[in-house]
Each structure stands twice: as structure tokens, then as C-alpha cells.
Amino acid sequence: MATAQYGTRTRTxxxxxxxxxxxxxxxxxxxxxxxxxxxxxxxxxxxxxxxxEPPAPAADTFEYDGVVYDLNAKYTDCDGDVWSFTGRLSHDGIPRVSFTGYGDNAGTIVDIAKAYGPLTKVTP
Known part of the structure; x- marks a missing residue:
């Protein structure tokens, strides 16, 4: 009878x-x-x-739809997911954000605010 043993190992x-x-x-x-x-x-x-894509400007804020976003802060969306600014801009100059923990899940602050807003600043 065939048997198998499963295990995990850590590789650096x-x-x-x-x-x-x-x-x-x-x-x-x-x-x-x-x-x-x-x-x-x-x-x-x-x-x-x-x-x-050009690098993000030295500006610390970005305004969209009357809301001023702090580019050094993190924001939660309506689902409780946390977004942070990547330091990059889209082709039309809008700051990009990524879903914390998933660098490949990125969009602009405008895209995320429209789809998952309102965005709330995370305070320590």
C-alpha cells in the first residue's frame, strides 16, 4: 500500500x-x-x-471631490480594507494606492474612493 507524508519546510x-x-x-x-x-x-x-509613470510629487496631499487626502496616511474603505499610497502617480497625475498586503492590487485614489468610499483616515 502506498503512503505519503506531508510536511512543510522553510527556505531562505x-x-x-x-x-x-x-x-x-x-x-x-x-x-x-x-x-x-x-x-x-x-x-x-x-x-x-x-x-x-512619473514619480509622485513632493506634495503631501491630494484633493478629490472636496476631500483632501494625506499621502503619508493609510485609509480604510467601506469594507474595512486598508489602503496606502504607493508614491507613484497614474499617467494623468493621480496618486496610486495599494491594498495593504497585496502590492499587485493597486489603483488610483480616485478609483478606490469611487468604488469603495467613503475612505476614512487611519489614526494611531
Whole structure:
């Protein structure tokens, strides 16, 4: 009779990250090379090269629909989920937020306020 034993183990993984600083011309040349290749890694490189969202301004607040949001604070939505500002802006200059704990669940403060508002500032 076959048997199986299940268990868990913890693994520590160390990664080396490379930060590449390019001029616009250099980035265009690298993009041309990447476009000639295929695969998931090349696709991620391509999209990283095309990322054009500007960094967030030094401003500490953003106003939408008469509400002034503190970009250094966290906010809860109508479901009790906590949102925080990412430090990035959308293409049209609106601050981006992410659902705490889920970095890939991001939108703009306007999107979240419309869909899940009202947003309430989390106070310590």
C-alpha cells in the first residue's frame, strides 16, 4: 500500500538585483534588442523599459471631490480594507494606492474612493 507524508519546510532565498540606469537613447536601443527575443523575462524587461509613470510629487496631499487626502496616511474603505499610497502617480497625475498586503492590487485614489468610499483616515 502506498503512503505519503506531508510536511512543510522553510527556505531562505537570496536574490541579486541589478539596477540599470540608462539614457532614453540607451533604453530605446535595449528595447529594440528585447523586442527581437521572446519569453516571460524579456516581456518583463520590455514593460519595465516602457514604464512611464512619473514619480509622485513632493506634495503631501491630494484633493478629490472636496476631500483632501494625506499621502503619508493609510485609509480604510467601506469594507474595512486598508489602503496606502504607493508614491507613484497614474499617467494623468493621480496618486496610486495599494491594498495593504497585496502590492499587485493597486489603483488610483480616485478609483478606490469611487468604488469603495467613503475612505476614512487611519489614526494611531
Amino acid at each position: 532565498v537570496e536574490e541579486t538585483v541589478v539596477v540599470l540606469t540608462l539614457t532614453e537613447d540607451e533604453a530605446d536601443a535595449l528595447e529594440a534588442l528585447v523586442l527581437g527575443e521572446s519569453g516571460a523575462v524579456m516581456e518583463r524587461i520590455y514593460w519595465a523599459l516602457r514604464q512611464t
